[in-house]
Amino acid sequence: MPTTPRPVKTVLASVTAAVLLAAAAATPAHAQSxxxxxxxxxxxxxxxxxxxxxxxxxxxxxxxxxxxxxxxxxxxxxxxxxxxxxxxxxxxxxxxxxxxxxxxxxxxxxxxxxxxxxxxxxxxxxxxxxxxxxxxxxxxxxxxxxxxxxxxxxxxxxxxxxxxxxxxxxxxxxxxxxxxxxxxxxxxxxxxxxxxxxxxxxxxxxxxxxxxxxxxxxxxxxxxxxxxxxxxxxxxxxxxxxxxxxxxxxxxxxxxxxxxxxxxxxxxxxxxxxxxxxxxxxxxxxxxxxxxxxxxxxxxxxxxxxxxxxxxxxxxxxxxxxxxxxxxxxxxxxxxxxxxxxxxLGGDGQNGPDDPGPGEPGTGTCEVAYDFTSQWGQGAVVEVTVHNGSGSAVQDWSLTWERPSGEQISSAWNSLIQQSGTTVTAGPVEWNRSIAPGGQVSFGFQTTHAGAPSVPGGFSLGSESCTIR
CATH class of the missing domain: 3.20.20.80 (Glycosidases)
Known part of the structure; x- marks a missing residue:
């Protein structure tokens, strides 16, 4: 049991959305785990x-x-x-x-x-x-x-x-x-x-x-x-x-x-x-x-x-x-x-790009699952899973959607996210640059909202529209 305040190494950082998003690469739960x-x-x-x-x-x-x-x-x-x-x-x-x-x-x-x-x-x-x-x-x-x-x-x-x-x-x-x-x-x-x-x-x-x-x-x-x-x-x-x-x-x-x-x-x-x-x-x-x-x-x-x-x-x-x-x-x-x-706790106990991740793969060429894993007041945690149903790998993937009105992403993990106006673009980090044929990637973020959280109306993986499941 600690009995005195511990001397610690403090790293001064601006806690802004940009810093938090850029830092997402350091999360210990890499890829789809x-x-x-x-x-x-x-x-x-x-x-x-x-x-x-x-x-x-x-x-x-x-x-x-x-x-x-x-x-x-x-x-x-x-x-x-x-x-x-x-x-x-x-x-x-x-x-x-x-x-x-x-x-x-x-x-x-x-x-x-x-x-x-x-x-x-x-x-x-x-x-x-x-x-x-x-x-x-x-x-x-x-x-x-x-x-x-x-x-x-x-x-x-x-x-x-x-x-x-x-x-x-x-x-x-x-x-x-x-x-x-x-x-x-x-x-x-x-x-x-x-x-x-x-x-x-x-x-x-x-x-x-x-x-x-x-x-x-x-x-x-x-x-x-x-x-x-x-x-x-x-x-x-x-x-x-x-x-x-x-x-x-x-x-x-x-x-x-x-x-x-x-x-x-x-x-x-x-x-x-x-x-x-x-x-x-x-x-x-x-x-x-x-x-x-x-x-x-x-x-x-x-x-x-x-x-x-x-x-x-x-x-x-x-x-x-x-x-x-x-x-x-x-x-x-x-x-x-x-x-x-x-x-x-019931996970696969390993980390790697071949991990299937939670959920079952969809049947479409591109499918997106957008799930609220927790919600409170004017905030929520969202997990997004992108399934590649095509016969070829998607390299350096880019998923784009329109941010629901009144929402703002404040932090993210397993993806680098950019916001321009109401347009949101999520891209890979070092360990999940490729989505294998029939495979998927998952990432998450925290969002604030003015009213109830809502699912975006559509997603595009590159130039291809995705089915929402």
């Missing part, structure tokens, strides 16, 4: 990532976070020291920015975190509170933070890491002043702040069955027995490649059997540097093991990786000589771990 979020949607599963709001200035980071994940978690922007550095003085800019980003991209949000012994402002950590005073401080913080995002953030880590590695309650200001009752109190405060939210406790090193996870199992039983509104438990999943517990599924199952929702909330699987192909293959098997464990238990609702790319992972700064812990590397390239997740 659907992104992870599409596969997860089909499974009814969260596939999330921890996102840092300031890194959304980086076009590749922003696009990958939007394209690959159907859920986001604030990496640091919702922690107490970030939102309330001084008593009663709140700062929401970073947290608001990620909430807005998620809503623009049709993503769920997991709130992290409300009550935690770390990343506390000094006025809380070192305060000389009476029990009544600390209770009021907690209630004000929880009510203000959750109240601001009521109806927007669906799930919350209400209490984070209250038990130490010795399986005993951690020596925090909350436990010193209020005892272990602070956990139940926090949950009741959170329920009052947003009755519709799903409330979690969350910790690391409780992925398998061990003394610490046993302590959490007993804590969960106690909380439920006393009527505390505990809805779920987060198993963080900061793991070491080749050293995963073998009973992850059994551990998930026992918490699910208590009636709790279980999420893998902060998954990364680090390796000793330097990276080798053998290590990458082992890491891919490890990610498969975690994904399969979650998918095998109906009460496991999702998996969130702790970061978008290795370039901004917290791991190298906290584990000397270790890193490369995420499924997407420093250059936004998909690693074997990415494709192992892809396969676990």
């Amino acid at each position: 659907p992104p992870l979020r599409d596969l997860a949607d089909q499974q009814g599963l969260r596939m999330g990532a921890a996102v840092a709001s300031h890194l959304l200035d980086d076009a590749d980071y922003r696009r990958t976070a939007a394209t690959e994940f159907n859920s986001v978690t604030h990496e640091n922007d919702l922690k107490w020291e970030s939102v309330q550095p001084q008593p009663g003085q709140y700062s929401w800019s970073g947290a608001d920015r990620l909430v807005e980003f998620a809503e623009q991209n049709g993503q769920q949000i997991h709130g992290h975190t409300l009550v935690w012994h770390s990343q506390l402002p000094s006025w809380v950590e070192n305060g000389s509170f009476t029990p009544a005073e600390l209770t009021q401080v907690m209630e004000d913080h929880i009510d203000t933070t959750m109240g601001r995002y009521r109806g927007q953030i669906q799930t919350w880590d209400v209490v984070n890491e209250p038990i130490g590695d010795d399986a005993q309650f951690r020596n925090s200001v909350f436990h010193r002043v209020l005892g272990e009752d602070f956990i139940a109190q926090s949950l009741h405060m959170a329920r009052a702040a947003d009755p519709e939210a799903t409330l979690f406790i969350n910790d690391y090193n409780i992925d398998g069955i061990n003394a610490k996870s046993d302590a959490y199992y007993e804590l969960a039983q106690d909380l439920l027995a006393q009527g505390a509104p505990l809805d779920g438990i987060g198993l963080q999943g900061h793991l070491i490649s080749g050293q995963l517990p073998q009973d992850i599924q059994q551990n998930i199952q026992r918490f699910a059997d208590l009636g709790l929702e279980v999420m893998i909330t902060e998954l990364d699987i680090r390796m000793t540097m330097p990276v080798t192909q053998q290590k990458l293959e082992q890491q891919a098997r490890d990610y498969t093991q975690v994904m399969d464990a979650c998918l095998a238990v109906s009460g496991c609702s999702g998996v969130t990786v702790w970061g978008v790319t290795d370039a901004h992972s917290w791991v190298p700064d906290h584990f000397t000589g270790e890193g490369a812990a995420l499924p997407i590397d420093d250059d936004y390239e998909a690693k074997p771990a990415y494709w192992s997740i892809h396969e676990a």
Whole structure:
């Protein structure tokens, strides 16, 4: 679990449509393979990532976070020291920015975190509170933070890491002043702040069955027995490649059997540097093991990786000589771990120009499928599939259509898109320049609209008109 804001490499970029479209070539889900979020949607599963709001200035980071994940978690922007550095003085800019980003991209949000012994402002950590005073401080913080995002953030880590590695309650200001009752109190405060939210406790090193996870199992039983509104438990999943517990599924199952929702909330699987192909293959098997464990238990609702790319992972700064812990590397390239997740979610687990892609080929010479994969307010995500029904390959294809009135494309992936007035032209990127006979290519984009989204009236592949299916 990251305990301090991570030093990161910030790339300043103008977040304009032109930049986002030009950056589309970097998406890890090349060619016709659907992104992870599409596969997860089909499974009814969260596939999330921890996102840092300031890194959304980086076009590749922003696009990958939007394209690959159907859920986001604030990496640091919702922690107490970030939102309330001084008593009663709140700062929401970073947290608001990620909430807005998620809503623009049709993503769920997991709130992290409300009550935690770390990343506390000094006025809380070192305060000389009476029990009544600390209770009021907690209630004000929880009510203000959750109240601001009521109806927007669906799930919350209400209490984070209250038990130490010795399986005993951690020596925090909350436990010193209020005892272990602070956990139940926090949950009741959170329920009052947003009755519709799903409330979690969350910790690391409780992925398998061990003394610490046993302590959490007993804590969960106690909380439920006393009527505390505990809805779920987060198993963080900061793991070491080749050293995963073998009973992850059994551990998930026992918490699910208590009636709790279980999420893998902060998954990364680090390796000793330097990276080798053998290590990458082992890491891919490890990610498969975690994904399969979650998918095998109906009460496991999702998996969130702790970061978008290795370039901004917290791991190298906290584990000397270790890193490369995420499924997407420093250059936004998909690693074997990415494709192992892809396969676990029901995809083909591979990337290449010969992949058939989703959907069945049409029968016409040129057919276009234009599907809204998600919609919200005044925005939508569109997936376009172009089928070549002719007997010869289409090289350096160009698909043209008239943009529906009031719509504007803001970002795209797997295609370079140009807009001139109301005319839109989509062309290939490096890996999908050719549409084989009987083959197809797929690409996607995000659009804003004034009214309801609509399908264009017609498409042309080069000089040939296409059938819309």
